[in-house]
Every structure is written in structure tokens, then in C-alpha cells.
Amino acid sequence: MSDRQPPSGQGLLFLTDEQLRKGIEAMFFAYRGFTADPDRILNKYGYGRAHHRALHFISRAPGTTVNNLLSILGVTKQSLNRVLRTLIKDELVESRVGTRDKRERHLFLTDKGAVLEQELSNAQRERMRQAYREAGPEAVQGFRTVLEAMMDPDLQRHFTRMKESAND
Amino acid sequence: MSDRQPPSGQGLLFLTDEQLRKGIEAMFFAYRGFTADPDRILNKYGYGRAHHRALHFISRAPGTTVNNLLSILGVTKQSLNRVLRTLIKDELVESRVGTRDKRERHLFLTDKGAVLEQELSNAQRERMRQAYREAGPEAVQGFRTVLEAMMDPDLQRHFTRMKESAND
């Protein structure tokens, strides 16, 4: 959009390959920490990360369709279906035929599903809260800004849409 | 951007579950973007993310031992060995018997390995550079701070050690 001449003064960014590499490694190690707690919990119940992701986004947008979920998660329907099947079988997720369009399935968490989602969510939020606390408010703002800029444009669209739907 | 809970005073953080959830989702989507470019390149050559990680850390610390690499990557030796075997067979990595301790193997990139590492590294750095540019210098600082706080303590140790080894 705006030109590449960085805003004058302190806006000038001198980015050495070394600094960028630090960012890359920080991202790698942080993501490991980020998923560590939920992974432990999931393991307890015999589920994996894919189940967590499904639970998360169904919890976030109850009644979402399978197709919508597919585009958010960015996997094939076969891959998602395998996960959904077990979640439905285990009565964590309910699949309701659409009223307007009966081909669509709307997905909801059952009470049991909501309990697990909460357990996972609490653990991950606690980690995030701790990190935010250590880093301070300005750092949090910067964190979010950089992450958003790192997303693929269409994923950013998903993210932004959800951001609007629940006032930030 | 509109802060719902104005941070009263200065260091006090009011963190709603919603704000934390945004952070969690941002992390999820950003990581996808973060790995997208290298994944495409790796796919071209028939390698995967595990190969990328090995190449990265061998490039970062030439002569590192297998055991050291294991503790950085946090996988089993069987898992790492499968990756290293193909990299050595394809002459991207060289394994030299240790001089001081002949049980150890020291790992180095060959010229060919360095070329691929560069290709991967350049793509990922370009993404990171772009994100940093869009976000601005203060955001970059915050980004790094939060990520560091999110790591597991022992991973943070690895990260910090590497940070020192090449002055940040």
C-alpha cells in the first residue's frame, strides 16, 4: 500500500540476517511451548492437536459448517472428517443438519465437549497470560502486530473476521 | 486496537479471556504463514520440516554433536536419525567422528547443504523481514519479548545460549 521508504526518524529498521534468524528461532521455540500444555492434556484422553483445533474453532463459532471449518483449518475434508468422526462418536461434538440448507452440517460442542475445550483452553490461556505478564503491555501489542503481519493474506482474513465478530 | 480495558497506571495488565484467545489464534495462523514458504521449497526437493530444522541448527552451530541437536530439537534419536541419514546420503550434511571424543559425531553442512539452507533461510527471513517492516521497530521488540516468555524454561536456555553466542 504505502511506499517502502520507512517512516523517518526512529521508524528506520535495520534488520541484519542475524536479527531475523533470532526471530525465526524464537518463533520455533515459542510454538513448542505454546502447544506443550494442551498436548499433555490431549494425550491423557487419547486425542491429538487436530482434535484440539477442531474443538477450539467450534467453540469459537458454534454452529459453523464443515466447509467453513475446512477453510479455517486449511486441511482436506478427509483429514478433518476423521477427527470430527471421533469427536462425534465420543459425544464431544454434535452435528446438526442445516435447516436452510440440509446438505450443510452445523457443528456444536456438547456439554462434555465444552468441558474438554475449557480444560485445554485454560491451560493455553494460562501460558499466554504468563507470557503477557512477563513481557508487559507494550510488548503484547507488538507481539500481536507482528503475528498478524506474518500471516498469509487469506488466513489474515479469517483472523480479522473473527476479530470483528467478537469485539477486541 | 481499541483497548477495552485501559491499562490503568502503567504496568498493570487487564487480560480478558477474549484477548488471550486472540493471541492464541494469532499464534496459530502466524505459524502457518511462518512455515508456508519453506514448506513449498522443501516439497520441491522431497524433504520435510524435520529436514529444515536439522539444516537450520547445523548451519547455526556447525560441528554440533548429534546429542546436542537432539536436545535442541526435542525429538527422539530414532526420529532425528532418519532425517540425518537421508541428509548425509544426499550429501547435504557431513558427519565427522570427534577428535577429542571419538564416540561423538560432529555435523557440518556441505556446500550443497549450505545452498539449500540458504534458499530456505532466505524465504523465511523475507517473510519475517516483511512482517517486521509492516509492524515497526517497537512491535518487533515486543514480539521477541513475548515469544521468549512463552518458551519452556529449558528451551529458553537453548535459545538464550544461542543468542549470546552470536551477539544480538
Add this chain to the structure above:
DNA sequence: GTTTTATGTCAGTGTTGTTGACTTTCCAAG
């Protein structure tokens, strides 16, 4: 000389992703 460490290997298993082919259901346009 026994034990421990570092590395490598074989075999089996599980999760999560992929393609490709096929069916059923159902909306909507001709």
C-alpha cells in the same frame, strides 16, 4: 574390567496430513 555414554539401527505403532475415487443428499437453474 565393568559400566555408562554416544550413536546407530530394526521393527512396530499412531497421528495427521495427502490423493483419488465414489456415493448420497439436496439446492437451484434450465
Add this chain to the structure above:
DNA sequence: CTTGGAAAGTCAACAACACTGACATAAAAC
């Protein structure tokens, strides 16, 4: 009303990458 195509689900096969467990070898450490 027929038909084209979208949405959803299923089956089969396969690959990447993680895991466990067992075992082998060489060399350092005690």
C-alpha cells in the same frame, strides 16, 4: 421435472514424522 453441481461423507492407499522398545557397537569413565 430433470439435471448439473455443491456439500458432505466414506473407503483405500500412502507419506511424513513423531513415538516406544530392543539391540549393537565403540569408546570413554570409573
